[in-house]
Amino acid sequence: MTILFIITGALLVVSFIANKQKTLEGLKKGALQFLKLLPTLLSVIILVSIAMYFIPEKMLIKYFGDQAGVLGYLSASLVGSVSLIPGFISYPLAGMLVESGVGYGVIALFITTLKMVGIMTIPLEAKYFGMKVTLQRNALSLIGAIVIGIIMAVFFAVT
Amino acid sequence: MLRELKKYRFDLTVIVLFAGLIGISYLAEWTTGQQLVETTFWRFLKEMLTILPCMFILIGLFDVWIPREKIEKHVGRGSGIKGIALMILLAVTQVGPLYAAFPVAHLLWKKGCSLRNIFVYVGTFSAAKIPMLTFEIGFLGITFSVLRLILTIPVFILIAIIMERYLRNKKYAIRSPDDS
Structure with missing residues (x-):
């Protein structure tokens, strides 16, 4: 700063x-x-x-750490897309989530959607890019984040 | 003036309601309201009021000093891999939240930067800022950070290419709130 x-x-x-x-x-x-x-x-x-x-942190740990997997990914992408957490808060939070057993794939998905998908900032983004392109950019970014998350999960599972 | 205000009808309603909420919280000593203001809201407001004025000063200076031909030549249409590399270099050195990238995107557009490179900028701006990477490595480890970057940059270059292909023949223009 x-x-x-x-x-x-x-x-x-x-x-x-x-x-x-x-x-x-x-x-x-x-x-x-x-x-x-x-x-x-x-x-x-x-x-x-x-x-x-x-949205309290305990709730995040509960849903992200879901052992069945899919719910963990779904909730991580949902929370990541909706919220707007500055890096100096999201990284310590992610570190804490990893320590409480949340997988790296879920964390990668959470971090990437947090940065790239901004549902709350759509009205702001639309003022520049227009609504249609804003929605497209966010949707593509979400898909990209899911791909990144899955590859990361596979990587950390085999190493 | 009235027409101008009408554009912000929703925003102004939210602001007025929230101002009311703050007032009531402190007058009635409602702790939930006070906490909301003092923790989350204050944090975001501080970020916004420190980073964004600097950003807009830099945008203004960039606008008057950097000629369109320069931008067009280096990161315009047909600038290829070099253009992408330049955009990534520009993006990783910045600070600020995702929404700070949009005014810059508009400025780059106005100066003749290609759409693909603008979307590369928006992508790497939010995913690979150097100041934030040091944080990420500290909390999640170097393996995680490096792997995430290796995956993120190609994915967002691909997204940028898709967006440009899609918009190419559509007379698309990036606007700004002060265009009217």
Whole structure:
């Protein structure tokens, strides 16, 4: 995070020295885009935090660790697709799940859907890609995540 | 102005209701509401308010400084494997959640980047960021991380190729909320 501030700050200073007018124009463009996105962003974040608050970790362990297999994969892809957990929380959580016996395939599926499939952020994504393409991208990513999860599971089962 | 607000009708309703919920939680000392605000909501808000302003500053600067011809030449149509490699290099150094990739996708589109490369960017942006990989290796081990990457990158390049093929002759355009 700090590195992002440093890079942004440094580039801003360099840009300002090189051309004040151009820099201001760029800042204006950026700010305008940010402001137009803000209401949708806020409402998505509100809905996500309400949903996340009601999904306790114990429930994840119970469903992901399902020995029958299919339920574990299904719940991992469902939770991964719906939720929006930042990496610094999802990785410790995944580590904890592995320690409580959840398979690596399920974890891979959970991590990949978490990153690539965003059901909650569909309204946001649709503002850029359009609804149809957004749904297609999410569906393809889900299929891709399942393929990755299965291969990982097989790999860890044979080694 | 009124038409502008109408576009955000749903979002504004959610925001107003949630603001009401916060108010009630603190006035009536409702702990569930307070916890929700202080833990989950605050965490997301912090992430959004730190990363996104930087992102949009960088997007704005990129927009005014980098000429369209440069982007078109290196990552435009017909840029091949080199274009894909450049997109992956650009994507892995970034930070931020998936939704931070969409404004960048629009900017790249405007500057003439090919659709395939944009979807490669969106894919690797969320799956293979270097700062997050260090985290992943720490908690899940290097074998897991390396294997996941080896599988993820080709899968998402394939998805990007499929998306481009599908959209090729459809007059598709990536929009932005400030287009109107």
